[in-house]
Amino acid sequence: MHVSMFKKLPEPGTSLLTLYIDDEPVEAEPGETVAAVLLRPQRPASRSTPVNQSPRAPFCMMGVCFDCLAVVDGAASTQTCLVTVREGMRIVRQLGRRSVHA
Amino acid sequence: MSRRFDVVVIGAGPAGMRTAIGLRALNMTVLVVDEQAAPGGQIWRAVETVAATPTGQLLGAEYRAGADLAAQFRACGAAYEAQTQVWQIEPGWRVFLKCNGQAEAVQAAHVVLATGAQERPAPFPGWTLPGVLTVGAGQILLKTSRQIPAEPVWIAGSGPLPILYMAQLLRAGGKIAGWLDTSPSGGWRRALPWAGAALADWAEIGKGLTWLREIRHAGVRRVRGVTAFRALGDGQLQTLEYEQAGGHVTRVAASVLLAHEGVVPSVHMGLALNCTHSWNTQQSCLAPDLDIWGQTSQPGIYVAGDGAGIGGAKAACVRGELVALGIGLHMGRLSSQDAAARAAPVRKTLQRLLRLRPMLDALYPPRADIATPSDDTIVCRCEELTAGDVRKAVAIAAPGPNQIKAFTRAGMGPCQGRQCGYTIAHIVAAAQERQVAEVGFYRIRPPLKPLTLGELASLDINEEST
Numbered sequence: 001m002h003v004s005m006f007k008k009l010p011e012p013g014t015s016l017l018t019l020y021i022d023d024e025p026v027e028a029e030p031g032e033t034v035a036a037v038l039l040r041p042q043r044p045a046s047r048s049t050p051v052n053q054s055p056r057a058p059f060c061m062m063g064v065c066f067d068c069l070a071v072v073d074g075a076a077s078t079q080t081c082l083v084t085v086r087e088g089m090r091i092v093r094q095l096g097r098r099s100v101h102a
Numbered sequence: 103m104s105r106r107f108d109v110v111v112i113g114a115g116p117a118g119m120r121t122a123i124g125l126r127a128l129n130m131t132v133l134v135v136d137e138q139a140a141p142g143g144q145i146w147r148a149v150e151t152v153a154a155t156p157t158g159q160l161l162g163a164e165y166r167a168g169a170d171l172a173a174q175f176r177a178c179g180a181a182y183e184a185q186t187q188v189w190q191i192e193p194g195w196r197v198f199l200k201c202n203g204q205a206e207a208v209q210a211a212h213v214v215l216a217t218g219a220q221e222r223p224a225p226f227p228g229w230t231l232p233g234v235l236t237v238g239a240g241q242i243l244l245k246t247s248r249q250i251p252a253e254p255v256w257i258a259g260s261g262p263l264p265i266l267y268m269a270q271l272l273r274a275g276g277k278i279a280g281w282l283d284t285s286p287s288g289g290w291r292r293a294l295p296w297a298g299a300a301l302a303d304w305a306e307i308g309k310g311l312t313w314l315r316e317i318r319h320a321g322v323r324r325v326r327g328v329t330a331f332r333a334l335g336d337g338q339l340q341t342l343e344y345e346q347a348g349g350h351v352t353r354v355a356a357s358v359l360l361a362h363e364g365v366v367p368s369v370h371m372g373l374a375l376n377c378t379h380s381w382n383t384q385q386s387c388l389a390p391d392l393d394i395w396g397q398t399s400q401p402g403i404y405v406a407g408d409g410a411g412i413g414g415a416k417a418a419c420v421r422g423e424l425v426a427l428g429i430g431l432h433m434g435r436l437s438s439q440d441a442a443a444r445a446a447p448v449r450k451t452l453q454r455l456l457r458l459r460p461m462l463d464a465l466y467p468p469r470a471d472i473a474t475p476s477d478d479t480i481v482c483r484c485e486e487l488t489a490g491d492v493r494k495a496v497a498i499a500a501p502g503p504n505q506i507k508a509f510t511r512a513g514m515g516p517c518q519g520r521q522c523g524y525t526i527a528h529i530v531a532a533a534q535e536r537q538v539a540e541v542g543f544y545r546i547r548p549p550l551k552p553l554t555l556g557e558l559a560s561l562d563i564n565e566e567s568t
Contacts, residue, residue, distance in 0.1 A: 007252040036247040044232040057232035061239035066516035
Protein backbone atom coordinates (compact mmCIF):
# COMPACT_ATOMS: atom_id res chain seq x y z
CA MET A 1 0.00 0.00 0.00
CA HIS A 2 1.30 3.42 -0.91
CA VAL A 3 0.43 6.50 1.11
CA SER A 4 1.32 10.11 0.44
CA MET A 5 4.63 11.01 2.03
CA PHE A 6 4.01 14.75 2.35
CA LYS A 7 1.02 17.05 2.63
CA LYS A 8 0.52 20.80 2.49
CA LEU A 9 -0.60 22.82 5.48
CA PRO A 10 -3.85 24.59 4.64
CA GLU A 11 -3.74 28.35 4.15
CA PRO A 12 -7.00 29.95 3.11
CA GLY A 13 -7.04 32.27 0.13
CA THR A 14 -4.02 30.91 -1.69
CA SER A 15 -4.25 30.77 -5.46
CA LEU A 16 -3.63 27.51 -7.26
CA LEU A 17 -2.28 26.57 -10.64
CA THR A 18 -2.36 23.28 -12.50
CA LEU A 19 0.56 21.34 -13.86
CA TYR A 20 0.74 17.81 -15.22
CA ILE A 21 2.75 14.87 -13.98
CA ASP A 22 2.71 12.10 -16.59
CA ASP A 23 -0.40 13.79 -18.08
CA GLU A 24 -2.28 13.77 -14.76
CA PRO A 25 -3.34 17.22 -13.55
CA VAL A 26 -1.88 18.21 -10.16
CA GLU A 27 -2.53 21.40 -8.19
CA ALA A 28 0.30 23.57 -6.92
CA GLU A 29 0.85 27.03 -5.49
CA PRO A 30 2.86 29.75 -7.20
CA GLY A 31 6.41 29.81 -5.82
CA GLU A 32 6.67 26.09 -5.10
CA THR A 33 9.37 23.95 -6.64
CA VAL A 34 8.48 21.07 -8.93
CA ALA A 35 10.33 18.71 -6.56
CA ALA A 36 8.00 19.67 -3.70
CA VAL A 37 5.01 18.81 -5.87
CA LEU A 38 6.58 15.48 -6.88
CA LEU A 39 6.65 14.45 -3.20
CA ARG A 40 2.85 14.75 -2.77
CA PRO A 41 1.25 12.15 -5.08
CA GLN A 42 0.77 8.65 -3.73
CA ARG A 43 3.20 7.17 -6.22
CA PRO A 44 6.36 8.26 -4.50
CA ALA A 45 9.19 7.65 -6.98
CA SER A 46 9.87 10.59 -9.25
CA ARG A 47 12.37 8.70 -11.39
CA SER A 48 14.27 5.44 -11.65
CA THR A 49 18.03 5.29 -11.98
CA PRO A 50 19.91 4.66 -15.22
CA VAL A 51 22.13 2.02 -13.58
CA ASN A 52 19.78 -0.40 -11.78
CA GLN A 53 16.35 1.20 -12.46
CA SER A 54 15.89 1.64 -8.72
CA PRO A 55 13.24 4.15 -7.63
CA ARG A 56 14.28 7.58 -6.37
CA ALA A 57 12.54 10.69 -5.09
CA PRO A 58 13.77 14.18 -4.17
CA PHE A 59 16.30 13.86 -1.33
CA CYS A 60 18.23 17.08 -0.58
CA MET A 61 15.96 19.83 -2.02
CA MET A 62 19.00 22.10 -2.36
CA GLY A 63 20.53 21.14 -5.67
CA VAL A 64 23.35 18.84 -4.55
CA CYS A 65 22.02 15.27 -4.86
CA PHE A 66 20.50 15.17 -8.38
CA ASP A 67 17.91 12.61 -7.31
CA CYS A 68 14.95 14.86 -8.25
CA LEU A 69 15.74 14.79 -11.97
CA ALA A 70 12.72 14.75 -14.29
CA VAL A 71 11.71 15.79 -17.77
CA VAL A 72 10.34 19.34 -17.44
CA ASP A 73 8.59 20.76 -20.52
CA GLY A 74 10.68 18.47 -22.69
CA ALA A 75 14.04 19.12 -21.00
CA ALA A 76 15.38 15.83 -19.58
CA SER A 77 17.47 15.51 -16.41
CA THR A 78 16.21 18.81 -15.02
CA GLN A 79 16.90 19.40 -11.30
CA THR A 80 13.28 19.88 -10.25
CA CYS A 81 14.23 21.30 -6.84
CA LEU A 82 15.60 24.34 -8.69
CA VAL A 83 12.56 24.88 -10.92
CA THR A 84 9.51 26.89 -9.89
CA VAL A 85 6.08 25.63 -10.97
CA ARG A 86 4.27 27.35 -13.83
CA GLU A 87 0.68 27.02 -15.07
CA GLY A 88 0.38 24.19 -17.57
CA MET A 89 3.90 22.86 -16.98
CA ARG A 90 4.35 19.26 -18.12
CA ILE A 91 6.47 16.97 -15.99
CA VAL A 92 7.36 13.46 -17.09
CA ARG A 93 8.99 10.98 -14.73
CA GLN A 94 12.36 9.98 -16.04
CA LEU A 95 12.57 6.20 -16.00
CA GLY A 96 15.92 4.54 -16.53
CA ARG A 97 18.49 6.05 -18.80
CA ARG A 98 17.53 9.33 -20.45
CA SER A 99 16.90 9.21 -24.15
CA VAL A 100 18.94 11.36 -26.52
CA HIS A 101 15.67 12.38 -28.18
CA ALA A 102 14.14 13.70 -24.96
CA MET B 103 31.47 41.62 -26.14
CA SER B 104 31.00 39.71 -22.95
CA ARG B 105 29.59 41.50 -19.95
CA ARG B 106 32.21 42.76 -17.53
CA PHE B 107 31.86 43.43 -13.80
CA ASP B 108 34.25 44.47 -11.06
CA VAL B 109 33.00 41.50 -9.04
CA VAL B 110 30.89 38.41 -9.67
CA VAL B 111 29.38 36.97 -6.50
CA ILE B 112 28.22 33.35 -6.69
CA GLY B 113 25.37 32.70 -4.28
CA ALA B 114 22.66 34.98 -2.87
CA GLY B 115 22.48 33.63 0.66
CA PRO B 116 23.45 35.68 3.73
CA ALA B 117 27.12 35.96 2.67
CA GLY B 118 26.49 36.71 -0.99
CA MET B 119 23.87 39.36 -0.25
CA ARG B 120 26.00 41.04 2.40
CA THR B 121 29.10 40.99 0.17
CA ALA B 122 27.14 42.60 -2.67
CA ILE B 123 25.77 45.32 -0.38
CA GLY B 124 29.29 46.10 0.86
CA LEU B 125 30.75 46.19 -2.65
CA ARG B 126 27.99 48.48 -3.89
CA ALA B 127 28.66 50.85 -0.98
CA LEU B 128 32.17 51.16 -2.46
CA ASN B 129 30.68 51.85 -5.90
CA MET B 130 31.80 48.67 -7.60
CA THR B 131 29.86 46.98 -10.37
CA VAL B 132 28.53 43.67 -9.11
CA LEU B 133 26.73 40.68 -10.59
CA VAL B 134 25.20 38.20 -8.15
CA VAL B 135 24.14 34.84 -9.59
CA ASP B 136 22.21 32.22 -7.66
CA GLU B 137 20.62 28.83 -8.35
CA GLN B 138 17.43 29.56 -6.46
CA ALA B 139 14.42 31.53 -7.63
CA ALA B 140 14.78 34.16 -4.89
CA PRO B 141 17.53 35.51 -2.64
CA GLY B 142 18.06 34.09 0.88
CA GLY B 143 20.15 30.96 0.42
CA GLN B 144 19.02 27.81 2.25
CA ILE B 145 18.65 29.42 5.67
CA TRP B 146 16.34 32.17 4.39
CA ARG B 147 14.67 30.26 1.56
CA ALA B 148 11.64 32.17 0.22
CA VAL B 149 12.00 34.68 3.07
CA GLU B 150 10.72 37.61 0.97
CA THR B 151 7.34 35.98 0.46
CA VAL B 152 7.09 33.83 3.61
CA ALA B 153 8.38 36.09 6.44
CA ALA B 154 5.07 37.95 6.87
CA THR B 155 2.86 34.81 6.70
CA PRO B 156 1.77 32.38 9.45
CA THR B 157 4.54 30.04 8.22
CA GLY B 158 7.05 32.85 8.84
CA GLN B 159 5.67 33.06 12.39
CA LEU B 160 6.26 29.41 13.15
CA LEU B 161 9.71 29.39 11.52
CA GLY B 162 10.82 31.95 14.11
CA ALA B 163 12.44 35.37 14.45
CA GLU B 164 15.84 34.31 13.10
CA TYR B 165 14.23 33.24 9.86
CA ARG B 166 12.15 36.42 9.55
CA ALA B 167 15.28 38.54 10.11
CA GLY B 168 16.43 37.52 6.64
CA ALA B 169 13.72 39.67 5.03
CA ASP B 170 15.52 42.91 6.01
CA LEU B 171 18.79 41.84 4.42
CA ALA B 172 16.99 40.64 1.29
CA ALA B 173 15.31 44.06 0.98
CA GLN B 174 18.65 45.86 1.39
CA PHE B 175 20.15 43.52 -1.18
CA ARG B 176 17.36 44.20 -3.70
CA ALA B 177 17.95 47.95 -3.26
CA CYS B 178 21.76 47.89 -3.35
CA GLY B 179 22.15 48.24 -7.10
CA ALA B 180 23.88 44.91 -7.77
CA ALA B 181 22.72 43.04 -10.86
CA TYR B 182 21.00 39.88 -9.58
CA GLU B 183 20.29 36.86 -11.74
CA ALA B 184 18.28 34.03 -10.19
CA GLN B 185 18.01 30.39 -11.34
CA THR B 186 21.48 30.68 -12.82
CA GLN B 187 24.21 28.06 -12.42
CA VAL B 188 27.98 28.47 -12.67
CA TRP B 189 29.60 25.59 -14.55
CA GLN B 190 33.16 26.80 -15.01
CA ILE B 191 35.51 29.58 -13.91
CA GLU B 192 38.66 30.33 -15.91
CA PRO B 193 41.62 32.52 -15.00
CA GLY B 194 41.11 36.04 -16.07
CA TRP B 195 38.42 35.71 -14.53
CA ARG B 196 35.73 34.37 -16.79
CA VAL B 197 32.69 32.96 -15.10
CA PHE B 198 30.61 30.63 -17.26
CA LEU B 199 26.90 30.71 -16.47
CA LYS B 200 23.80 28.96 -17.65
CA CYS B 201 20.23 30.08 -17.28
CA ASN B 202 17.14 28.87 -19.11
CA GLY B 203 19.16 26.67 -21.46
CA GLN B 204 21.43 29.56 -22.47
CA ALA B 205 25.15 29.70 -21.61
CA GLU B 206 27.18 32.88 -21.20
CA ALA B 207 30.69 33.85 -20.08
CA VAL B 208 31.03 37.04 -18.03
CA GLN B 209 34.27 38.76 -17.03
CA ALA B 210 35.19 39.85 -13.54
CA ALA B 211 38.25 41.30 -11.82
CA HIS B 212 37.30 39.45 -8.63
CA VAL B 213 35.08 36.47 -7.92
CA VAL B 214 33.42 35.74 -4.59
CA LEU B 215 32.38 32.16 -3.89
CA ALA B 216 29.42 32.47 -1.53
CA THR B 217 28.08 29.00 -2.17
CA GLY B 218 27.48 28.19 1.48
CA ALA B 219 27.19 24.70 2.83
CA GLN B 220 25.49 21.41 2.18
CA GLU B 221 24.36 18.75 4.60
CA ARG B 222 27.09 16.25 5.34
CA PRO B 223 26.42 13.16 3.23
CA ALA B 224 25.80 10.44 5.80
CA PRO B 225 25.20 7.13 4.03
CA PHE B 226 23.26 4.28 5.65
CA PRO B 227 21.59 1.26 4.08
CA GLY B 228 18.41 2.37 2.33
CA TRP B 229 19.20 6.09 2.21
CA THR B 230 18.32 6.14 -1.50
CA LEU B 231 14.73 4.92 -0.94
CA PRO B 232 11.87 7.33 -1.68
CA GLY B 233 10.67 8.52 1.72
CA VAL B 234 14.19 9.09 3.02
CA LEU B 235 15.26 12.75 2.84
CA THR B 236 17.54 15.03 4.78
CA VAL B 237 16.28 17.19 7.64
CA GLY B 238 17.37 20.20 5.60
CA ALA B 239 15.11 19.02 2.78
CA GLY B 240 12.22 18.70 5.23
CA GLN B 241 12.80 22.24 6.44
CA ILE B 242 13.06 23.63 2.90
CA LEU B 243 9.70 21.97 2.11
CA LEU B 244 8.21 23.73 5.13
CA LYS B 245 9.69 27.10 4.12
CA THR B 246 8.89 27.03 0.42
CA SER B 247 5.74 24.90 0.26
CA ARG B 248 4.21 24.76 3.78
CA GLN B 249 4.70 21.06 3.28
CA ILE B 250 5.10 18.56 6.13
CA PRO B 251 5.29 14.77 6.38
CA ALA B 252 1.76 13.37 6.07
CA GLU B 253 2.28 10.70 8.72
CA PRO B 254 4.30 10.88 11.96
CA VAL B 255 7.90 11.33 10.81
CA TRP B 256 11.10 9.73 12.07
CA ILE B 257 14.05 12.05 12.61
CA ALA B 258 17.57 10.62 12.82
CA GLY B 259 20.88 12.27 13.47
CA SER B 260 22.47 14.99 15.48
CA GLY B 261 23.16 18.70 15.44
CA PRO B 262 21.16 21.87 16.00
CA LEU B 263 19.14 21.59 12.77
CA PRO B 264 17.06 18.50 13.69
CA ILE B 265 16.16 20.15 17.00
CA LEU B 266 15.12 23.39 15.30
CA TYR B 267 13.17 21.57 12.59
CA MET B 268 11.34 19.39 15.11
CA ALA B 269 10.29 22.49 17.06
CA GLN B 270 9.08 24.19 13.86
CA LEU B 271 7.27 21.05 12.71
CA LEU B 272 5.44 20.73 16.04
CA ARG B 273 4.38 24.41 15.85
CA ALA B 274 3.03 23.63 12.36
CA GLY B 275 0.92 20.80 13.77
CA GLY B 276 3.17 18.04 12.46
CA LYS B 277 3.66 14.74 14.26
CA ILE B 278 6.97 13.10 15.14
CA ALA B 279 7.11 9.30 15.49
CA GLY B 280 10.48 9.45 17.21
CA TRP B 281 13.90 11.02 17.26
CA LEU B 282 16.86 8.67 16.81
CA ASP B 283 19.56 10.70 18.54
CA THR B 284 22.91 9.60 17.13
CA SER B 285 25.10 12.04 19.05
CA PRO B 286 27.53 10.00 21.14
CA SER B 287 26.93 10.19 24.88
CA GLY B 288 29.13 12.44 26.98
CA GLY B 289 28.40 15.49 24.84
CA TRP B 290 28.44 17.93 27.72
CA ARG B 291 31.72 16.49 28.97
CA ARG B 292 33.26 17.00 25.52
CA ALA B 293 31.84 20.51 25.42
CA LEU B 294 33.13 21.44 28.87
CA PRO B 295 36.33 23.15 27.67
CA TRP B 296 34.12 25.75 25.99
CA ALA B 297 31.89 26.36 28.98
CA GLY B 298 33.17 29.94 29.18
CA ALA B 299 32.05 30.65 25.64
CA ALA B 300 28.71 29.03 26.40
CA LEU B 301 28.15 31.31 29.37
CA ALA B 302 29.11 34.36 27.32
CA ASP B 303 26.67 33.29 24.59
CA TRP B 304 23.87 32.23 26.87
CA ALA B 305 21.24 33.68 24.52
CA GLU B 306 22.32 31.29 21.76
CA ILE B 307 22.42 28.29 24.10
CA GLY B 308 19.06 29.34 25.50
CA LYS B 309 17.50 29.19 22.05
CA GLY B 310 18.54 25.56 21.65
CA LEU B 311 17.24 24.71 25.10
CA THR B 312 13.89 26.33 24.24
CA TRP B 313 13.57 24.12 21.17
CA LEU B 314 14.44 21.04 23.26
CA ARG B 315 11.77 22.05 25.77
CA GLU B 316 9.16 22.36 23.01
CA ILE B 317 10.09 18.89 21.80
CA ARG B 318 9.92 17.40 25.29
CA HIS B 319 6.58 19.07 26.08
CA ALA B 320 5.10 17.61 22.91
CA GLY B 321 6.03 14.18 24.24
CA VAL B 322 8.38 13.33 21.36
CA ARG B 323 10.09 10.02 21.95
CA ARG B 324 13.87 10.47 21.99
CA VAL B 325 15.88 7.30 21.47
CA ARG B 326 19.36 7.99 22.72
CA GLY B 327 22.60 6.30 21.85
CA VAL B 328 21.56 5.16 18.36
CA THR B 329 24.69 3.79 16.69
CA ALA B 330 23.31 2.67 13.33
CA PHE B 331 20.05 2.53 11.40
CA ARG B 332 18.75 1.28 8.07
CA ALA B 333 15.77 2.08 5.88
CA LEU B 334 13.89 -0.85 4.35
CA GLY B 335 11.01 -1.09 1.91
CA ASP B 336 9.79 -2.17 -1.47
CA GLY B 337 9.99 0.86 -3.77
CA GLN B 338 9.70 3.24 -0.82
CA LEU B 339 10.47 3.45 2.87
CA GLN B 340 8.26 1.11 4.92
CA THR B 341 10.36 -0.06 7.83
CA LEU B 342 13.09 1.53 9.89
CA GLU B 343 15.56 -0.56 11.84
CA TYR B 344 17.85 0.99 14.44
CA GLU B 345 20.55 -0.28 16.73
CA GLN B 346 21.45 1.15 20.11
CA ALA B 347 24.69 0.95 22.02
CA GLY B 348 24.85 -2.60 23.32
CA GLY B 349 23.54 -4.05 20.05
CA HIS B 350 19.80 -3.99 20.72
CA VAL B 351 17.93 -3.76 17.39
CA THR B 352 14.41 -2.34 17.02
CA ARG B 353 12.15 -2.39 13.93
CA VAL B 354 9.37 0.15 13.44
CA ALA B 355 7.02 1.13 10.61
CA ALA B 356 7.94 4.38 8.85
CA SER B 357 6.80 6.36 5.82
CA VAL B 358 9.19 9.32 6.03
CA LEU B 359 12.65 9.44 7.61
CA LEU B 360 14.61 12.69 7.75
CA ALA B 361 18.32 12.28 8.53
CA HIS B 362 21.00 14.84 9.32
CA GLU B 363 24.61 14.74 10.54
CA GLY B 364 25.67 18.37 10.41
CA VAL B 365 26.71 20.58 7.52
CA VAL B 366 29.96 20.96 5.57
CA PRO B 367 31.25 23.80 3.40
CA SER B 368 30.58 23.59 -0.35
CA VAL B 369 34.12 23.30 -1.66
CA HIS B 370 33.69 22.09 -5.25
CA MET B 371 34.26 25.46 -6.92
CA GLY B 372 37.34 26.33 -4.88
CA LEU B 373 38.79 22.84 -5.46
CA ALA B 374 38.21 23.15 -9.21
CA LEU B 375 40.11 26.47 -9.10
CA ASN B 376 43.02 24.74 -7.33
CA CYS B 377 42.64 26.95 -4.26
CA THR B 378 44.49 25.27 -1.40
CA HIS B 379 42.29 23.64 1.22
CA SER B 380 43.02 22.18 4.64
CA TRP B 381 41.34 19.43 6.58
CA ASN B 382 39.33 20.74 9.53
CA THR B 383 39.56 17.92 12.05
CA GLN B 384 36.90 19.23 14.37
CA GLN B 385 34.28 19.67 11.64
CA SER B 386 35.56 16.61 9.66
CA CYS B 387 35.63 18.44 6.35
CA LEU B 388 37.77 20.46 3.97
CA ALA B 389 37.83 24.25 4.16
CA PRO B 390 39.68 26.72 1.94
CA ASP B 391 42.83 28.44 3.22
CA LEU B 392 41.98 32.13 3.39
CA ASP B 393 43.84 35.34 4.23
CA ILE B 394 42.43 37.96 6.59
CA TRP B 395 40.23 39.35 3.79
CA GLY B 396 38.74 35.99 2.83
CA GLN B 397 40.97 35.68 -0.24
CA THR B 398 41.98 32.17 -1.30
CA SER B 399 45.42 31.06 -2.48
CA GLN B 400 44.30 32.21 -5.96
CA PRO B 401 44.53 36.01 -6.00
CA GLY B 402 41.16 37.46 -6.96
CA ILE B 403 39.11 34.47 -5.72
CA TYR B 404 37.43 35.01 -2.35
CA VAL B 405 35.21 32.85 -0.17
CA ALA B 406 32.52 34.38 2.06
CA GLY B 407 30.09 32.63 4.38
CA ASP B 408 29.79 28.99 5.42
CA GLY B 409 31.88 27.97 2.42
CA ALA B 410 34.81 29.32 4.45
CA GLY B 411 33.98 27.03 7.39
CA ILE B 412 30.69 26.47 9.17
CA GLY B 413 29.72 29.48 11.27
CA GLY B 414 26.01 30.08 10.68
CA ALA B 415 24.06 32.89 9.00
CA LYS B 416 25.20 35.78 11.21
CA ALA B 417 28.88 34.89 10.79
CA ALA B 418 28.28 34.46 7.06
CA CYS B 419 27.03 38.05 6.83
CA VAL B 420 30.05 39.33 8.73
CA ARG B 421 32.44 37.36 6.53
CA GLY B 422 30.69 38.95 3.54
CA GLU B 423 31.38 42.40 4.97
CA LEU B 424 35.07 41.55 5.35
CA VAL B 425 35.37 40.23 1.80
CA ALA B 426 33.77 43.42 0.47
CA LEU B 427 36.30 45.53 2.39
CA GLY B 428 39.16 43.32 1.18
CA ILE B 429 38.12 43.69 -2.45
CA GLY B 430 37.73 47.44 -1.87
CA LEU B 431 41.29 47.50 -0.61
CA HIS B 432 42.67 45.40 -3.47
CA MET B 433 40.85 47.52 -6.05
CA GLY B 434 42.14 50.75 -4.56
CA ARG B 435 38.72 51.94 -3.37
CA LEU B 436 39.94 51.95 0.21
CA SER B 437 43.34 52.91 1.60
CA SER B 438 44.97 50.25 3.73
CA GLN B 439 44.44 52.39 6.85
CA ASP B 440 40.78 52.91 5.98
CA ALA B 441 40.21 49.21 5.26
CA ALA B 442 41.94 48.20 8.49
CA ALA B 443 39.94 50.70 10.54
CA ARG B 444 36.64 49.54 9.04
CA ALA B 445 37.55 45.86 9.40
CA ALA B 446 38.60 45.98 13.05
CA PRO B 447 35.11 46.08 14.62
CA VAL B 448 33.82 43.59 12.01
CA ARG B 449 36.57 41.11 12.93
CA LYS B 450 35.68 41.50 16.58
CA THR B 451 32.06 40.66 15.80
CA LEU B 452 33.12 37.64 13.76
CA GLN B 453 35.26 36.37 16.60
CA ARG B 454 32.34 36.68 18.98
CA LEU B 455 29.99 34.88 16.56
CA LEU B 456 32.41 31.98 16.06
CA ARG B 457 33.14 31.60 19.79
CA LEU B 458 30.40 29.02 20.32
CA ARG B 459 31.20 26.93 17.26
CA PRO B 460 33.89 24.63 18.80
CA MET B 461 31.42 23.73 21.51
CA LEU B 462 28.71 22.82 18.99
CA ASP B 463 31.27 20.76 17.06
CA ALA B 464 32.20 18.93 20.26
CA LEU B 465 28.55 18.37 21.21
CA TYR B 466 27.47 17.03 17.84
CA PRO B 467 30.24 15.03 16.14
CA PRO B 468 28.92 13.01 13.19
CA ARG B 469 27.91 9.41 13.89
CA ALA B 470 30.99 7.17 13.75
CA ASP B 471 29.86 4.73 11.07
CA ILE B 472 29.43 7.52 8.48
CA ALA B 473 33.11 7.04 7.79
CA THR B 474 32.88 3.23 7.82
CA PRO B 475 29.56 2.26 6.22
CA SER B 476 28.64 -1.43 6.01
CA ASP B 477 29.49 -3.22 2.74
CA ASP B 478 25.84 -3.18 1.60
CA THR B 479 25.49 0.60 1.94
CA ILE B 480 25.30 2.58 -1.29
CA VAL B 481 27.95 5.28 -1.02
CA CYS B 482 27.82 6.78 -4.54
CA ARG B 483 24.11 7.47 -5.07
CA CYS B 484 24.53 8.37 -8.75
CA GLU B 485 26.45 5.30 -9.87
CA GLU B 486 24.85 3.05 -7.22
CA LEU B 487 28.13 1.75 -5.85
CA THR B 488 28.22 0.20 -2.41
CA ALA B 489 30.92 0.53 0.22
CA GLY B 490 31.73 -3.13 -0.59
CA ASP B 491 32.31 -2.28 -4.27
CA VAL B 492 34.65 0.53 -3.27
CA ARG B 493 36.52 -1.65 -0.75
CA LYS B 494 37.10 -4.27 -3.47
CA ALA B 495 38.64 -1.58 -5.67
CA VAL B 496 40.75 -0.31 -2.78
CA ALA B 497 42.11 -3.84 -2.31
CA ILE B 498 43.38 -4.00 -5.91
CA ALA B 499 46.20 -1.58 -5.38
CA ALA B 500 46.79 1.32 -3.05
CA PRO B 501 44.70 3.90 -4.84
CA GLY B 502 43.65 7.39 -3.84
CA PRO B 503 40.13 8.76 -4.40
CA ASN B 504 40.88 9.63 -8.05
CA GLN B 505 41.96 6.09 -8.89
CA ILE B 506 38.81 4.80 -7.18
CA LYS B 507 36.86 7.15 -9.43
CA ALA B 508 38.56 5.69 -12.51
CA PHE B 509 38.15 2.07 -11.31
CA THR B 510 34.51 2.28 -10.26
CA ARG B 511 32.92 5.50 -11.63
CA ALA B 512 32.25 6.65 -8.05
CA GLY B 513 31.94 10.43 -8.23
CA MET B 514 31.35 10.49 -11.98
CA GLY B 515 27.56 10.81 -11.92
CA PRO B 516 25.62 14.08 -12.11
CA CYS B 517 26.34 15.12 -8.50
CA GLN B 518 30.06 14.88 -9.25
CA GLY B 519 31.08 13.59 -5.87
CA ARG B 520 29.07 16.03 -3.79
CA GLN B 521 27.45 13.05 -2.06
CA CYS B 522 30.24 10.46 -2.06
CA GLY B 523 33.54 12.41 -1.95
CA TYR B 524 34.11 12.31 1.79
CA THR B 525 32.87 8.73 2.16
CA ILE B 526 35.26 7.47 -0.52
CA ALA B 527 38.13 9.33 1.13
CA HIS B 528 37.25 7.78 4.51
CA ILE B 529 37.00 4.25 3.08
CA VAL B 530 40.38 4.63 1.36
CA ALA B 531 41.93 6.06 4.51
CA ALA B 532 40.56 3.26 6.70
CA ALA B 533 41.80 0.53 4.31
CA GLN B 534 45.26 2.05 4.11
CA GLU B 535 45.42 3.02 7.79
CA ARG B 536 46.09 6.63 6.87
CA GLN B 537 44.56 9.91 7.95
CA VAL B 538 41.70 11.03 5.72
CA ALA B 539 43.44 14.41 5.37
CA GLU B 540 46.44 12.67 3.73
CA VAL B 541 44.31 10.65 1.33
CA GLY B 542 42.94 13.79 -0.32
CA PHE B 543 39.78 14.36 -2.33
CA TYR B 544 38.54 13.97 -5.88
CA ARG B 545 40.06 16.28 -8.46
CA ILE B 546 37.07 18.44 -9.39
CA ARG B 547 36.70 19.15 -13.08
CA PRO B 548 34.38 21.28 -15.18
CA PRO B 549 31.55 21.43 -15.89
CA LEU B 550 30.72 22.03 -12.22
CA LYS B 551 27.06 21.39 -13.02
CA PRO B 552 25.86 19.13 -15.86
CA LEU B 553 25.61 21.01 -19.12
CA THR B 554 23.82 19.86 -22.29
CA LEU B 555 25.56 20.08 -25.64
CA GLY B 556 22.78 22.48 -26.65
CA GLU B 557 23.65 24.75 -23.73
CA LEU B 558 27.35 24.56 -24.59
CA ALA B 559 26.60 25.38 -28.22
CA SER B 560 24.61 28.44 -27.16
CA LEU B 561 27.80 30.01 -25.79
CA ASP B 562 28.76 33.01 -27.92
CA ILE B 563 32.39 32.29 -28.70
CA ASN B 564 32.77 34.93 -31.43
CA GLU B 565 33.82 37.29 -28.67
CA GLU B 566 37.07 35.30 -28.47
CA SER B 567 38.41 36.86 -31.67
CA THR B 568 37.65 40.44 -30.64
